[in-house]
Amino acid sequence: MRAAPRRVAVTGIGMVTPLGNDVTSTWNALLGGESGVREIAGFDASGFPTRIAAEVRGLRAEEVVEDRKSLKYATPFSLFALAAAEEAVRDAGVRPTQKTAERWGLVSGSGMMTQEFDFLQRFQREFAADGEIDVARLGAEGERFISSPEFARHRTVAGQALLHKRYGIRGYSANLHTACASGGQALGLAMRVIRSGQADYVLAGGYDTMINPVGLAGFCLLGAISTDNDRPASASRPFDLTRNGFVLGEGAGFMVLEDWQRARDREAKIYAELAGEGNSLSSYRITDSPPSGDGPIQAICGALADAGESAGAIDYVNAHGTSTPMNDLSETNAIKAVFGDRAGDLAVSSTKSQMGHLIAAAGAVEGVICALAIEHSTAPMTTNLRTPDPECDLDYVTEGCRTIQIDVALSNSFGFGGSNSCLIFRSPQRAESRGQ
Amino acid sequence: MQDRVVITGYGCLTASGADAAMTWEAILARESGIRQAETWDSSGWPYHLAGEIKDYNPRELVADRKLLKFITRQDVIGLNAVTQAVAHSKIIEHRDGFADPSSFNDRTGVFVGSPATKYRSQHDYLSSLSKAAGDPREFGIRAMEDVHPMWLLRALPNNVLAYAGIQYGFKGANANVTAHGISGSQAIAEACRYLRDGAIDRAIVVGYDSASELEALPYYASVGLLSSRGLKPFDRSRDGTVLGEGAGALFLETRDEAERRSATIYGEVLGSSVVSEAEGVLSVREDGAGVSQAIRSALEDSEKSSDEIGMISAHANGTRVSDASEARAFIDVFGASSIPVTGFKWSLGHTIAASGVIESILTLRCLADGRVPGIPTLEELSPDCEGIRASAVEQKPKSSVGIVVSRAFAGLNSCIVLSTNG
Secondary structure (H helix, E strand, O other), rough: OOOOOOOOOEEEEEEOOOOEEEEEHHHHHHHOOOOOEEOOOOOOOOOOOOEEOOOOOOOOOHHHOOOOOOHOOOOOOHHHHHHHHHHHHHHHOOOOOOOHHHEEEEEEEOOOOOOHHHHHHHHHHHOOOOOOHHHHHHHHHHHHHHHHHHHHHHHOOHHHHHHHHHHHOOOOOEEOHHHHHHHHHHHHHHHHHOOOOOOOEEEEEEEEEEEHHHHHHHHHHHEEEOOOOOOOOHOOOOEOOOOOOEEEEEEEEEEEEEEEEHHHOOOOOEEEEEEEEEEEOOOOOOOOOOOOOOOOHHHHHHHHHHHHHOHHHHHHHOOOOOOOOOHHHHHHHHHHHHHHHHOOOOOEEOOHHOOOHHHHHHOOOOOHHHHHHHHOOEEOOOOOOOOEOEEEOEEEOOOOEOOOOOOEEEEEEEEOOOOOEEEEEOOOOHHHHHHH | OOEEEEEEEEEEEEOOOHHHHHHHHHHHOOOOOOEEEOOOOOOOOOOOOEOOOOOOOHHHHHHOOOHHOOOOHHHHHHHHHHHHHHHHHHHHHOOOOOOOOOHHHHEEEEEOOOOOHHHHHHHHHHHHHHHHOOHHHHHHHHHHHHOOHHHHHHHOOOOHHHHHHHHHOOOOOOEOHHHOOOOOOOHHHHHHHHHHHHHHOOOEEEEEEOOOOOOOOHHHHHHEEEEEOOOOEEEEEOEEOOEEEEEEEEHHHHHHHHOOOOOOOOOEEEEEEEEEEOOOOOOOOOOOHHHHHHHHHHHHOOOOOHHHOOOEEOOOOOHHHHHHHHHHHHHHHHHHOOOOEEEOHHHHOOOOHHHHHHHHHHHHHHHHOOOHHHHHHHHOHHHHHOOEEEEEOOOOOOOOEEEEEEEEHEEEEEEEEEOOOO
């Protein structure tokens, strides 16, 4: 006989977002309908068609990382990860010990831009003064040009290494990147790792920034981001008829996930059960899902089946809702396809309307928001939706945050490249009553 | 009872051969694909060795020519291996028998070990930076004029995942592992997880890398990891690794699915592990504890005991600390001189994110043919590796079960357990 599958509890949460550098300030800003989008302050973006973004503000590296040595190995987005992970671990009230270190895992979705712009500029001055690389000179001088911490920082596993070391996590590890689905896929994989017994605790999340001259250039060239420089606060308007691209955000979201029984035994505060994952590939185009919702549909259905819930049980959907013309249509149609007649009654909102698109961190941050929505019986709103799109006609919670009991929440993340991640979070009450 | 996972197709492209058969023959013939780097003029470079793909011609490697505008060299290499493995599995011929293949496609996954972003992807901005001469506003204006509109899409770390899906219409569970030297092994491990969980019935798994890029050589040399003389695993005089290019792909299915379509089964993935030593980005534990833990954990996952293992495909990257610590772990787990140990990087170079998949394919060949190739560059076993059965001459596997060990920055260690005992 097969033993009852292990269930997964969310026992700690942490966030660094454009709305606040911790969970409380971010949540309060969401409730207040604030926008984190402003003119870019981190560098002079005046030469770009888009000059706005949702930046993290006022996060002081020295306050996040106590030891100076680690700081040398941290890129800006690793720093977001360290801050959000620390909040999650403290919140959970449990951390790896000598005895449990191998039973702890780490799963993260991390950003693609590990090489810093400063380094590229220095490289250009040193080896490509006229724009062409002097190969002979690079061969002769390259070894002395880069420092050891710099080399380490450029590795895709740099943030993963810092987190492992800081907490002494000696068990399972994964670092994923499927663009905007990375954070969601990381939480989903972490859930499976605990279910299978490979770990009892997993620190899981996502972290990213692409708000730098090269990242901004890449999105501007592609025409994927909003150019509403004169009205930053309303530039991200998911599901609005006049939506014209997303707004870049940055930050990190982390959770401590834990075997349910262990969490109960130590009388931990349980925010929610991470109850299901649906993971699919659209295999359509690199930048879009098809208008029919094919791809996202399979991910939503997969998550429901994995959680053992019917579509009728969902109380709230935290949408991917990027504010690009195609995503919001495709997602709306996917929801209609799965929820049928009930689609119109479902509370669906995009918190990207306030904090922009956190790319590889988005799914993890929005997972944390779902846990908070369940805890506070509150669905966050979609701001800036003023001109309804006849093709996007769901209940997007536009009037303000809504007080509703949320027993089951769905979080959608769909990435460039076609990876889709849908997660189901269940209230502790519902999880317990199902467990009887 | 969890589903068992079998291998029904494979393919690879390496410095030593354009496919799996050629690569295997080259290794048996003691041939190395490592040469002076030729992708750029490396004459005069102190560290100039690389395992580059020979006669690289993207138009021959990828059928869809329009695609070449949207992908880079590493993606081309990865997609070539995918195409080889899918063809080898004959899965498309099988799918063609379905009137409606949509549920087949929805239950076919894509799992990738990716090198993530390369230094060279940012070289497209050098011209704009030069013209801007330090003026940030000018840089923005120039970049909009000079750089290709699709630049970001070419740079995506998940291109091989996306285009493998698009090429075949596969729409199931997927992951893109960006974990340096264990990426390929972990892609196999995560595909097995989703297969065992019942989320999918089959998956294409690929690891790919073009690790020996222009900037990588001096930078890896700067932290003491490269050899200027050649890769000599476990040898007394070893002094570093050599970076290489390559890709390997496996087609995996649940045993039930493979048997139902009477597929040729080349082997089975019995189990896997991924663990971290938690010592930082570049540090490696000298006692090999992380490798021991990875092996023990993979054996447990496979329900195998150490005396059932017939050979070891070691990470064997030729650096002082990695080889010595790995050797200690083998002795710790298996005892001294007990099991044939080999490695393949002396011939292929270190293909980082691809290595776990390529080396799994070669391990399958070892087990199938009953031959554990020698390591020709191993002239004298190093005193700090004493006790392992690594040899310059060919050995025989002790059973039909082998392990593949892979290691990465961040103190990551992975072990895959493979069997040909169908």
